[in-house]
Amino acid sequence: MQLHQNIKFLRKRKGVTQETMAAAVGISRSKLAGYELNVNPPLDTLVQLADYLGVTVDVLLRESLSTMPAYALSSLLETDQYLKGKSLRILATTVDAQGRELIEVVSQKAKASYLAGFSDPVFIEELPRFSMPFLADDKKHRVFQVDGDSMLPIPDGAWVVCSYVDDWTQLKDGEKYVVVTEQDGVTLKLVYRLKDRGEGLLLCSTNPIYPPFEVRMEEIRELWRYRLLIQ
Template sequence: MYLSANIKILRKRKSITQETMASSIGISRSKLAGYELNINPPLETLLQIADYLGVSVDLLLKKNLEELSEFKLRELLDTDRFLKGKNLRILATTVDAEGKELIEVVSQKVKASYLAGFSDPEFIGDLPRFSLPFLSQDKKYRVFQIDGDSMLPIPDGAWIVCEYVDDWTRIKDGEKYVILTDSDGITFKIVYNKVKENEKLLLCSSNPIFKPFEVDLRSIREVWRFRLMIVDKA
């Protein structure tokens, strides 16, 4: 059984002190400390602990939570709250005088700075911005300027309008997305969802000279779905 370790893991994951948890379930802190070592609680207390931590007794007893990655813990304990954006996920944005969402423009010049500033309201507020009245007012959009030739026929320097994806379970195989990651910054690729298989996304180029590669879900900061390209006919 994995009861003692699991109680400690789940308590710490919720950022709850032993004193707070013990008081909430009506036992002493020293008793809870014992349960987190190697002492088995009585059945009534075990039921209270499981209820307080929001898990089943079966999971507390039989699942070795120490062996699970953070993603697997989120998937198991939070019913995909992380993937579906139900946990806190900050998106800095701008609005016009009437409170309507504006579309910020991320050019090649600021691309390198975007990873550090994507959640900073001041950084986002300094970006050029505009509105497109024919786009849905219920969604959030951002424009990214593409560099390189990995996504031909979309050329180097093209501007693409993308829709913010809060629910990562909606990432669809074979569609184009802008993915912001810790390691690669802004990447525009054709995406295949491998989350259930290995907690990753497979990113592919339309240009065959560029090899596909995978990104770990834990390194992803933002996901934007490609909606349309703005063509400069000048």
């Protein structure tokens, strides 16, 4: 059980003292100190602690939060905040024998199955994968193959390295993202927030023969920010 370590870890991540958190939850500082050490709180207090820390009781009890990669931790802690990825889940990923993150490769052929399998660890494990040591290790990276000529000068068949977006509020208007939606599958586009017409995105091609189109946030399953091109 990870309860005691998680309470302390999440309190520090939140940037509050034991006194502040104890007052907010309605317990004494000494009781909170005990819960962070080795004392199990009663059920009603456990629920209050989970609510204050912004996680479910199950996560508080079971997950080893302090050992999670940064991208996975952010995804997990933000699953109940719609604009930060309510429909996202803990990202299925792969690691090498030393526990280092690998970069999975999604080819044009694999795109047909990706929408159904992106959350399936078995499917992700079957994708080709490699490592790029110079990429930041606090983000999850994946490679997607471009399909078509809608994003010229990026040509059909090129490969783009992207980083996983776990906070939708940090989208940069006019930048390239791989967007995974239920209707359109996996597509590379320029992205703009539709702040004046509810929460959604405008997806644009660099090739003018392809008209822009809108997607609602609830249709989005994954967002990956373009980082570099491999040809």
